[in-house]
Amino acid sequence: MQQKYNPHVLEREAQRDWEARGAFRATEAPDKPKYYCLSMFPYPSGKLHMGHVRNYTIGDVLTRYFRMKGRNVLQPMGWDAFGLPAENAAMQNGVPPAKWTHDNIDYMRKQLKSLGFAIDWSRELATCDPAYYKWNQWLFLRMLEKGLVYKTTGVVNWDPVDQTVLANEQVIDGRGWRTGAVVEKREIPMYYMAITRYADELLAALDTLPGWPERVKTMQANWIGKSYGVNFGFSYDWTDPTSWKEGKVPASAPPPHGGGYPLQGQLKVFTTRADTIMGVTFLAIAAEHPLAERLANCRPALQPFVEECKRGSVMEADLATMEKKGVPTGFHVTHPLNGEKLEVWIGNYVLMGYGEGAVMAVPAHDERDFHFARKYGLPIRQVIAVPDKVFSTDAWQDWYADKESGVCVNSGRYDGLDYKKAVDAIAADLAAKGAGEKQVLYRLRDWGISRQRYWGTPIPIIHCAACGDVPVPDHQLPVVLPEDCVPDGTGNPLNKRADFVECKCPRCGQAARRETDTMDTFVDSSWYYLRYACPDNTAQMVDQRVSYWLPADQYIGGIEHAILHLLYSRFWTKVMRDLGLVKLDEPFRNLLTQGMVLNEIYFRRSEAGRIAYYNPADVEWSTDGAGNRSVALKADGKPVEAGGIGTMSKSKNNGVDPQELIDHYGADIARFFMMFTSPPEDTLVWSDAGVEGAARFLRRLWNFSWEFSKTATASADALRGAALPPALATARREIHAVLKQANYDIGRHQFNTVASAAMKILNALERAPQGDAAGGAVVHEGLSILLRLLSPITPHVAHRLWLDLGFGSDILEATWPEPDPAALIEEEIELVVQVNGKKRGDVRVPRDADRKAIEGIVLADPAVQKFISGQPVKKVVVVPGRLVNVVV
């Protein structure tokens, strides 16, 4: 064995050894329990960041742990290789996204290998590979056949200067990130996947996932947002003069594009609060509502507001935080129950995409309606009362909306009814009049997958003047994306590629145009975990090997994916099941949501409103004479703005490349530090303070092993038979107690305390007297426990020392250590003594002392007597094995 710990040499050797033996190659073994450990595959952004190291170290720890527990393990890796950053890089550097992506993959693969992860690289896949995305297209066509894919319009962010669609991320404060132009909403045709058809199952099946964190299930349930309510209509008549504020029908205008809106009918709304229906004082509709369009068409005064509503981004967070505004239209509809004429407003806060794009407004019992009514002086009519509370229109109170304790008032025949009874009665009356009925509504919307972008899976559709939209026949798949385009920020470059666009209609053979939209990259990531089971199958999307490996026993990834990616994957799995492709209801049995790795954010904003981000490593804080702190870019010394802290990301340029850490300390120390520094699910603000401690620990382990290796004859044999002297028994008890706790902690994925357990064991070993055979035996056993406990976290050094100290030929094949119950037994235990809940000392009692004996010992204790000081003892609480509380 080498005297000095040299991680770089030793790690390279271990990795070569594993690779030469194909140590992590997984094969199906139906007789052995399997463990499929899946980590969310990375986007190849350039280089690994700390979040990747954290994610994949967690996965590797579990993979190696379960291998030692006897499972047939699979840990695959791949690349989420399509997406926007490649196009941005192309604009910046003029390199085609394909080349940039492949270069990044090569570099990052090398980085992952240098970290020594137990990955089966033979299953590697990249979603930009036609052999992969062919199956996106194939399944899209199957879904189209089943009606699970359909085409309709959707709203996107439009940059009027670059004449291009912007991603939400490319809109900053309502302006295009490159042009600074105010963004507009624009409706364009798109393909949708009908995820809402699975809404009920996606919601109900959350209960079949005990291995998922509650918070993720709650978020998904809220996202699906099942609500029970009533859908009903306010009847209207465009041609009736009494519908109009001025008492006459306004001059008719040409029908708006899209065919207009019927002149008579019902304006439909959905409400979960039908009990408040008698308190409706006006209605609000979205600016995109066809009635709003018709109204704006004949009333020019409405036009500016409708235009204003069309400016700005489509992001929900923007819509929800903007000032609530509206305009009255002068048009009135009729209340279905009391016959009142109510005015229709256009409101910027009404979402066309949810419900009917129109809402009934009950200012007295809905907070948003309340503020809106106060702002515009609209009537507020109380129709719900809560006992002992006085309603006032001065300010909003939470209880105004209380469903639980409220009863109807000022509501005619519904007075006195509680929420449930009122809803039932009102729904029945509406139904009787043919005005409405109960309805279940979901917040979940269908999944728009069309992207007006180049670097993605081409949508396999051909547009023919004669035949319409024609699916590409299966035998022509994949529709291959040309790899030499360089986007320039002004729309999808595919539109300019005649060799891609021009094609023959598969149906009639005439010249036709190929669809140039590509698929949302969430499509790629919705099923890659299935493909790992059979990446070599060129004839089928999936095969029977999926049945062996799936569902994944553990899925690990950032909490930021709690909703979208995980919900889409669950949906996709169910679709494939219903198409008979897999026998699987849910893809991921257990889910570990890794906390985000955050870092500081620095940027500069140009006059045009463009933002440039700078890496925290490239900026410097300084303090001037007056004690003011400022931050500047090292390169030019000019100030930058501090943008707080946030997720390490390509777009914010605040990633930390782990390579420096690996180059300096080696993979084991980097891995150990990453696990030690915080529990996996916690948010982590990056700092390398403390990495020295990890380095010190592994050096100390090595030095201790070196000293021990000189006592070559030591073995654990001497532990059998004779009792150990007290100092050794204590050391051994300590080691086994720490191991017991560590095994518990591994089970609950708290790896930071597993790492400290390893440190505690080394501390105990260093304290143990090891002069004689018994001492040598305790240390021999302790070291073998320590190396196995460490091997999932620091596999290289564990591998080397296991060999050098003669424990065996391969620690990968060693069994996981379990504590020896005999080693844990103690004759006397220590109990904490409290008086009135305050710690006042401790006592030692025999291990098997009963409650009464303990009470006697404690009350006799002089320290306790001092604090009781003659007061009568009211009660003695004894918590076995822990403490005694004397209450006086």
Next chain:
RNA sequence: GCCGGGAUGGCGGAAUUGGUAGACGCACGGGACUCAAAAUCCCGCGCCCUCAAAAGGCGUGCGAGUUCGACUCUCGCUCCCGGCACCA
């Protein structure tokens, strides 16, 4: 704005889920070794009171509450992080 989560010494965190708050580390201070430095080893290290110690008091974001006992449970806040459907 809505949904989910978090807050414990100078720092990362621990506390077997209602039972000794601060394990294990980092940083820092003191000491040993050394011509010196690095490395290594030993000791100290929540705050207040105290020259120091003993003894005592306070202490888990803030404010109430339940309990013999609260970092842990309940209610009300503050701040921070993640998501909000075209970043992935």
